[in-house]
Amino acid sequence: MITYDRLFIGGRWTAPSAPDLIEVRSPHDGSLVGRAAQAGPADVDRAVAAARAAFDEGPWPRMAPEERIRAVARFDELHLARAAEIAALITAENGSPHWFTSMLQPAVSVQTQGYLRAAGELAWEERRPAAGGGETVVRREPVGVVAAVIPWNAPHQSALAKLVPALLAGCTVVLKPSPETALDGLLLGELFAEAGFPDGVVSILPGGREAGAHLVAHPGVDKVAFTGSTTAGRAIAGAAAETFKRVTLELGGKSAAIVLEDADLDQVVAGLKYASFGNNSEACVAQTRILAPRSRYEEVVAAVAALAEGLAVGDPADPATFLGPMVRADQAERVRSYVELGVREGARLVTGGPGIPQGLEGGHYVRPTVFADVDNAMRIAREEIFGPVLVVIPFDDEDEAVRIANDSPYGLGGGVWTADREHGLEIARRVRTGTFNVNGASPDMAAPFGGFKASGVGREFGAAGLAHYTELKTIAV
Numbered sequence: 001m002i003t004y005d006r007l008f009i010g011g012r013w014t015a016p017s018a019p020d021l022i023e024v025r026s027p028h029d030g031s032l033v034g035r036a037a038q039a040g041p042a043d044v045d046r047a048v049a050a051a052r053a054a055f056d057e058g059p060w061p062r063m064a065p066e067e068r069i070r071a072v073a074r075f076d077e078l079h080l081a082r083a084a085e086i087a088a089l090i091t092a093e094n095g096s097p098h099w100f101t102s103m104l105q106p107a108v109s110v111q112t113q114g115y116l117r118a119a120g121e122l123a124w125e126e127r128r129p130a131a132g133g134g135e136t137v138v139r140r141e142p143v144g145v146v147a148a149v150i151p152w153n154a155p156h157q158s159a160l161a162k163l164v165p166a167l168l169a170g171c172t173v174v175l176k177p178s179p180e181t182a183l184d185g186l187l188l189g190e191l192f193a194e195a196g197f198p199d200g201v202v203s204i205l206p207g208g209r210e211a212g213a214h215l216v217a218h219p220g221v222d223k224v225a226f227t228g229s230t231t232a233g234r235a236i237a238g239a240a241a242e243t244f245k246r247v248t249l250e251l252g253g254k255s256a257a258i259v260l261e262d263a264d265l266d267q268v269v270a271g272l273k274y275a276s277f278g279n280n281s282e283a284c285v286a287q288t289r290i291l292a293p294r295s296r297y298e299e300v301v302a303a304v305a306a307l308a309e310g311l312a313v314g315d316p317a318d319p320a321t322f323l324g325p326m327v328r329a330d331q332a333e334r335v336r337s338y339v340e341l342g343v344r345e346g347a348r349l350v351t352g353g354p355g356i357p358q359g360l361e362g363g364h365y366v367r368p369t370v371f372a373d374v375d376n377a378m379r380i381a382r383e384e385i386f387g388p389v390l391v392v393i394p395f396d397d398e399d400e401a402v403r404i405a406n407d408s409p410y411g412l413g414g415g416v417w418t419a420d421r422e423h424g425l426e427i428a429r430r431v432r433t434g435t436f437n438v439n440g441a442s443p444d445m446a447a448p449f450g451g452f453k454a455s456g457v458g459r460e461f462g463a464a465g466l467a468h469y470t471e472l473k474t475i476a477v
């Protein structure tokens, strides 16, 4: 049992304005994982005031970029050293399976290294001859006070995708983790304290939607960096518009896996296990629409159904488990309601269903489910379910496959499976999503990540991500 009874405000452990602690309970069996302080509007005001003062008057934005790079690199070392412990905590809080958190936590350091390299290579100030004669100085200055709001599904990955570039650029940051993952959120405070950042530079305030809404609308904030649902992203973009805050949004998805006629089905199934069901399918990039050629349709449906049936569902802390519980009871209920909706919409339920897997009634478990004979116009093919429910949609030729892949309000991820890698690349160029892979190739955590259309605005990772935390200034001399 872990207790954090104070908030991390401006680098200091501070009593919250309200005494009620968040109870974080295991989605596996309801046991108490820990209690955490929860931020209210008064705490948000204090953290923004500290961040504002540290930005307007403090040393951090005025330090040489090399000094900030050293501080962030020190933080990264401390973070990596505790990767296994943090992975276990996140698994206990949100039900992400052990294999996933223990793979992702060290990978967060790869993500951080990408930002560190980009900061080392960035031209923070350039002098150039002016077009009409004379000289111009072009500077990259920090954007200011950043509000970072994140969901619970991969909390350190999404927190550090924002904190790291913000800090490297010289910004000050108020992070609001979700209540489900409040404990690992506050643990980050220990690491920032140990790494030794100046007063006011980092605040961590777990809390609900109300605290988030107060933070993103705060006049003391210059930029909002958000990961979460498209619905919340829309509200946040609206609130930010009032004071022209800069906004980056990493939102939902309904990504397609295109299986071409020449694909090796064993390879497809081995890849979709991770691409479609990884992290309990509570992943923004989950490939939940499987597009299959009509000539091999039943073969693909049978292979995907066998994959779903073979997944080890159970205690997320057990290394043998592949699929853990949904994060909350209402999330499990929502997933089941989509399964019922699919049946009502006339799709063919091939495996799974709305029930609870046998023996797992004590947790927020759902049955991995596959639907066939799905039309891309059905709601189960259009809406993000955020759980292990796949739809298999037939296509007649590649043009139709690309058209179906693109016929979505979202545009986040996707993949193509083919024996011809170069042809896969041609397909990739035609799909309107921010990321895509050929034959399940691993993502590069230093390359731009983000969405087209309703999947978001802006990019994270590497140089493209860092750029969003800077303002360009031009000085004629």
Ligand code: NAD
Pocket: 149, 150, 151, 152, 153, 154, 158, 176, 177, 178, 179, 207, 208, 209, 210, 211, 212, 213, 214, 216, 227, 228, 229, 230, 232, 233, 235, 236, 249, 250, 251, 252, 253, 283, 284, 285, 384, 386, 412, 451, 455, 456
């Ligand atoms: P959510 O939008 O309900 O909540 C995300 C965070 O925003 C939480 O901290 C929440 O408290 C806060 N929040 C909610 N409404 C807010 C508002 N109006 N103003 C300010 N803050 C607000 O999402 P969730 O259910 O926690 O997470 C799942 C969603 O996140 C999915 O849609 C998923 O696709 C998306 N996601 C996207 C990415 C990506 O990189 N594109 C990554 C992970 C998750």
